[in-house]
Amino acid sequence: MPETREEILARIRSALRDAGDREVAAERAAIARGYIRSGHLGPEARLHLFMDRLRDYDAHVVETSADSLPRTIAALLAEHNQKKVIAAAGLPEGLLPGELSFIPEKQADIQDLNDCDGIVTICTSAIAATGTIVLTHGPGEGRRRLTLLPDRHLCVVRAEQVVETVPEAIERLGGLATHPLTFISGPSATADIEMTRIRGVHGPRFLEVVLVR
Amino acid sequence: MRISLFITCYNDTLFPATGQAVVRLLERLGHSIDFPLEQTCCGQMHYNTGYQQEAMPLMRRFVRIFREAEAVCIPSSSCMAMIRDHYPKMAAEQSDPGLRSEVEELLPRVYELSELLVNRLGVEDVGAWFPHRVTYHASCHSQRSLHLGDLPLRLLRKVRGIDLVDLPNIDRCCGFGGTFAVKMGDVSAAMLAEKMRDVENTAAEVVTAVDNSCLMHIFGGLHRARAGVRVAHLAEVLASTQDDGAQEAGA
Amino acid sequence: MTIRVGESAEAPPFQKAALPLLEDPQLRKNVRHATDVIQRKRGLVVAEQTDWQELRNAASAIKAHTLRHLDHYLVQFERACTAGGGQVHWAADADEANRIIAGLVKQYGGNEVIKIKTMTSDETGLNEALERDGIRAHETDLAELIIQLGRDRPSHIVVPALHKNRSQVREIFRERMHLPELGDQPEDLTAAARHYLREKFLNVKIGVCGANFLVAETGSVCIVESEGNGRMCLTLPDVLISLAGIEKVIPLFQDLEVFLQLLPRSATGERMNPYNSLWTGVHPGDGPKHFHVVLLDNGRTGILADAEARQTLQCIRCAACLNACPVYRQTGGHAYGSSYSGPIGAIVTPQLLNMRQGQTLPYASSLCGACYEVCPVRINIPEVLIHLRGRVVREQKSTLDPEALAMKAAAAIFTSRTRFEAAQRLGRLGQAPMVSKGWMRNLPGMLGNWTRVRDLRALPPQTFREWWKAREKAAGKGSHA
Numbered sequence: 001m002p003e004t005r006e007e008i009l010a011r012i013r014s015a016l017r018d019a020g021d022r023e024v025a026a027e028r029a030a031i032a033r034g035y036i037r038s039g040h041l042g043p044e045a046r047l048h049l050f051m052d053r054l055r056d057y058d059a060h061v062v063e064t065s066a067d068s069l070p071r072t073i074a075a076l077l078a079e080h081n082q083k084k085v086i087a088a089a090g091l092p093e094g095l096l097p098g099e100l101s102f103i104p105e106k107q108a109d110i111q112d113l114n115d116c117d118g119i120v121t122i123c124t125s126a127i128a129a130t131g132t133i134v135l136t137h138g139p140g141e142g143r144r145r146l147t148l149l150p151d152r153h154l155c156v157v158r159a160e161q162v163v164e165t166v167p168e169a170i171e172r173l174g175g176l177a178t179h180p181l182t183f184i185s186g187p188s189a190t191a192d193i194e195m196t197r198i199r200g201v202h203g204p205r206f207l208e209v210v211l212v213r
Numbered sequence: 214m215r216i217s218l219f220i221t222c223y224n225d226t227l228f229p230a231t232g233q234a235v236v237r238l239l240e241r242l243g244h245s246i247d248f249p250l251e252q253t254c255c256g257q258m259h260y261n262t263g264y265q266q267e268a269m270p271l272m273r274r275f276v277r278i279f280r281e282a283e284a285v286c287i288p289s290s291s292c293m294a295m296i297r298d299h300y301p302k303m304a305a306e307q308s309d310p311g312l313r314s315e316v317e318e319l320l321p322r323v324y325e326l327s328e329l330l331v332n333r334l335g336v337e338d339v340g341a342w343f344p345h346r347v348t349y350h351a352s353c354h355s356q357r358s359l360h361l362g363d364l365p366l367r368l369l370r371k372v373r374g375i376d377l378v379d380l381p382n383i384d385r386c387c388g389f390g391g392t393f394a395v396k397m398g399d400v401s402a403a404m405l406a407e408k409m410r411d412v413e414n415t416a417a418e419v420v421t422a423v424d425n426s427c428l429m430h431i432f433g434g435l436h437r438a439r440a441g442v443r444v445a446h447l448a449e450v451l452a453s454t455q456d457d458g459a460q461e462a463g464a
Numbered sequence: 465m466t467i468r469v470g471e472s473a474e475a476p477p478f479q480k481a482a483l484p485l486l487e488d489p490q491l492r493k494n495v496r497h498a499t500d501v502i503q504r505k506r507g508l509v510v511a512e513q514t515d516w517q518e519l520r521n522a523a524s525a526i527k528a529h530t531l532r533h534l535d536h537y538l539v540q541f542e543r544a545c546t547a548g549g550g551q552v553h554w555a556a557d558a559d560e561a562n563r564i565i566a567g568l569v570k571q572y573g574g575n576e577v578i579k580i581k582t583m584t585s586d587e588t589g590l591n592e593a594l595e596r597d598g599i600r601a602h603e604t605d606l607a608e609l610i611i612q613l614g615r616d617r618p619s620h621i622v623v624p625a626l627h628k629n630r631s632q633v634r635e636i637f638r639e640r641m642h643l644p645e646l647g648d649q650p651e652d653l654t655a656a657a658r659h660y661l662r663e664k665f666l667n668v669k670i671g672v673c674g675a676n677f678l679v680a681e682t683g684s685v686c687i688v689e690s691e692g693n694g695r696m697c698l699t700l701p702d703v704l705i706s707l708a709g710i711e712k713v714i715p716l717f718q719d720l721e722v723f724l725q726l727l728p729r730s731a732t733g734e735r736m737n738p739y740n741s742l743w744t745g746v747h748p749g750d751g752p753k754h755f756h757v758v759l760l761d762n763g764r765t766g767i768l769a770d771a772e773a774r775q776t777l778q779c780i781r782c783a784a785c786l787n788a789c790p791v792y793r794q795t796g797g798h799a800y801g802s803s804y805s806g807p808i809g810a811i812v813t814p815q816l817l818n819m820r821q822g823q824t825l826p827y828a829s830s831l832c833g834a835c836y837e838v839c840p841v842r843i844n845i846p847e848v849l850i851h852l853r854g855r856v857v858r859e860q861k862s863t864l865d866p867e868a869l870a871m872k873a874a875a876a877i878f879t880s881r882t883r884f885e886a887a888q889r890l891g892r893l894g895q896a897p898m899v900s901k902g903w904m905r906n907l908p909g910m911l912g913n914w915t916r917v918r919d920l921r922a923l924p925p926q927t928f929r930e931w932w933k934a935r936e937k938a939a940g941k942g943s944h945a
Contacts, residue, residue, distance in 0.1 A: 015769035034518035130736035183740035188692035192607040195501035203692025232928035263853030267875035357833035390830025398913035433918030
């Protein structure tokens, strides 16, 4: 109701009569942000932290080189006998092993997503301190449902995408802030029953991260 | 140094032995004690129960009595917290700039007992002798308002003959909480039950603390349960020496 | 306007509601276990965050700033969300919010919705309201599903079913999901929920969620979750409706860097929860085609008007204060008679209700300060509790109330040395009939609440001041009098 809007705003203004100076931007700029913004680790230590934190939250991590990437992906898919695998639309050329066939995301309907063996995506950035991968759902990252319904998510992360801290990741996302964003830290989980952590409630039960360095 | 003692209303009435111990201890350390007889209560009970207006004259009274003091000693962390945390705000609410500055000037000279000993007087070994198994209960105000940290423990560790044992879950409230103990008697009792279990698990004979209020509550429960554990304010432990015999303390 | 906070209107006083809970050993064990586990996990991940206090300070400053300019930021959010293809609605109270949401569901031709856990919808009683309009709401968070199927009430803001253990959950699922063979391992129960809900996720066309953060700058909504049920509800339906309290807005996208570090560590003891989702209006080709936000007041502007209690609205609903609270630890959440329990519930509920109900809640605390110590946005809950006690006394209590009279009398005693000393003597005389061997075991009136479970030592024969005066006299100094 338009009148409710005006009523609530009027109540807020009346409630804040005591608040004094109402100059927004200057006051906001004066907020002390004394927390750590950028990390201090070197590249090697940063990647190690990233992998440690991923494993701590039940993700499976493998390292590979750009050249061996398709072979690594093929091996991972074979390891879990994944046959029906969906590839995110817009994956970089040459990322997937040429000898295998993948269902293109655009041809996959919701039933395919529900009963496939897994999916492959890349990401926009990753956070070492929290073991997080960040998707902005552009080319190669899939629509949001792609990384949600299937049981296995294989995500390719390039070393240079890994930042150490959350503020660094947020800064990198700046221009993409109004994209749909998904921060993924390990497979889906719950601790709702006796605080016992159980992996895989509704989202993928298995998160596999391939780190390319 | 001339130290003014604010004994607090409940120590005055219910726990005179604590006040006597403070006097004995500080005099032994070479200081002279002043006890202004006009003092009554800091106003904490009124303030925390919602009767803030009634607490106001008690704050004024405290300030009037102690404003000239060189140092004020309070053997109660919750009364100390009342004064340090709430007096400035209470004074600011009055349209009396004189009062506000009096509070500001007085506060840095007001100390809880262990603060006075360690931080102001610079002493940890007070020459005490207390040959008992003792556990220390860290009251909530001492931990989270005054941030005493390990001050009381540093004093206790220097006591001769003491068998000091850690109390498990030391950061957990005992359930006293002032009028909470009667307004929410059953919940308070449940909290006390846990604290008593922790105390009994230490096999201590004596529970000590910087607040007789918690101790009154804990001892009340232990005594009802015939647990065979007694309590003694930190001042009473520190005042004990081989000469006067430890049996007196807290008895 | 009718303000409601869950079942608060009918809730009994805290001390009475607590009784059956205190006498339920299973519940108390479940609550102790769950809060101990979360506290321990929280302690570990907070300790490794070396800038924790700086993060808390920044979060508190950001929230306080936002509240001081709440009108500005809400209008900015509305503009940005609308520009992104969302629609913003405003609801003055619970009923208006429920009406708007039911109206939207019908407008899109739906008769059922899938829901992400939202305490705000519990506050407004949304599920019951939808039910009355012939709309079925399916809770999809595991704990909320347990509550819904068990016809129970949430007892915790983050882990609403923490008062139930695995075998209690199994009984509920066995009966309501018709699974007689279901095992009682958490894995079995979780798998049953996954199976039970998958079909709902794939078929129900309307989703309802809350919001952890509304970003004014971008018009984005952020949802923080673990199970993936949130992402299901946010992305699979055609229509998504978000119900959010007006205090959920934050100024900048950048501010998320503070809250996304504080919230998971405080709430579940994780460095980051498995999923954070952000979206801005409608994203063509990805997710719902229609997005609505309902901004809810329901008493929040009343809290905003009380400068001393305004900080209450900084809350990000992490429930760290519940897990740290020694009172919550004994009773669990149901004693608070509200969607919001624990220390934050004790200050939020009575304020939302303009102090007309929930008046015992500000007293449901020993003022131990553990809540303030863990609060990631530095709400000084003990200070607000004391302030609200003052409001109860000033606004709600009769001056002839026995407690008020006793407090007045005590104040009169403490303002005069003569009266104080007379009262000390009188107490000593008056106690005589009740004293046995130096102890009192059965006192009348309010003090009976003390001696019901504890003994009380009798007043000693000499007060400290009497001892002091005698000593001064003996020393020939005379007293100050």
